[in-house]
Amino acid sequence: MSQQRSERIGKILHYLWLHNQLSIQQAHELLDYALATLRRDFNYIASHYPGMERYHGGLRFSVSSADKEFVFDMKKSINTDAKKEIARLARQYINPNDFIILDSGTTCLELAHILDIPARVVTTDVNIAHSLAQMSHVESYIIGGMIRSGYFTVGESLATEMLNTFSVEQAFISCDALSLDTGITNATLFEVGVKKAIIQRAKRIILLADHSKFEQTNPYTISTLSCMHCIITDKALPDAIYKRYKQAGINIIR
The missing domain is CATH 1.10.10.10 (Winged helix-like DNA-binding domain superfamily/Winged helix DNA-binding domain)
Structure with missing residues (x-):
């Protein structure tokens, strides 16, 4: 093709x-x-x-x-270049031997693929855990709980309880949508509790969101943008939106 x-x-x-x-x-x-x-x-x-x-x-x-596996593959194929661009920028925020959390999602999976330094990583994603398990320089932990079929993410109350046993320097999280008015929102309730727990367990939260997520709103609220240390996005984000977020005091990087 x-x-x-x-x-x-x-x-x-x-x-x-x-x-x-x-x-x-x-x-x-x-x-x-x-x-x-x-x-x-x-x-x-x-x-x-x-x-x-x-x-x-x-x-x-x-x-x-x-097919459930196809659903994941299709989601992974959307905005592939943007996700890789965001992952490369996010990688710069990780230092050797850092203790971090990687949230579920295909952008965080791209970041896991390029994690080339010693680190300790907690994740709520089966595919990310599989990728990290093949890296001898990474000490990895997967949070237990219910797995969302077709998405390979872990959620529900057992997962939030397990997250409470960790305290890390920083976490990289994903979302389905974000806006200045409504903050960070998700399309399903399944992962909301986990994402809120991640925000509570890390000193710094970095949101990874490609340009298609901006100025969108989904039904379930995760947090306000003020909880984020920074937002990393890609160059396809329109200048007008980028400037509006900057003017609102959001630390946004592209």
Whole structure:
């Protein structure tokens, strides 16, 4: 697959992940691609990605009918370059032998992949734990509790209780959405208690959020932005949003 087509399909998948449905006409207006090109891309997505349903004039995505592992893979494929960029910036904040927490999520997973120094790491993510377990220079701990199917994250009350046994220098957390008005919010209640516990157990909290998360609001509140030592994002964040957060006194890095 060419890089151009890969980028097009990535943008289409991102929209479908957020909105579950996209017509060819909407994609044409939003993404400015030719209609014939989009028809070919839609047909390709419908035949290669589980949970995608092609209907006359568009695509639907059903999480319930998709393979759970595919759901994770799809989430991981969204904004891949942005997540790697954020991980590289976040890596600069970790010193040899630091004791840190890595929250669940694909951006934190990217950070785990490039952790090339001795460190002690607590995580609430099965995939991150698997990656860290292969690193002889990292002493890793995984928090126990219920695992969210298809996402490989650990949550619920047992996980929050276990987190209370740790105190660390800093934690890197993720979120589904953030805004100046509503702070950090999540789409599901499953991880909210864990994220709140992480914030309580670390001296410094660094939020890793790609540009698509900004000025969005989800139903479940995690914390205000004032609880964050800094927010690390990517260069695709619009200048106007970046300046607005700076003016509000938020330590934002891109």
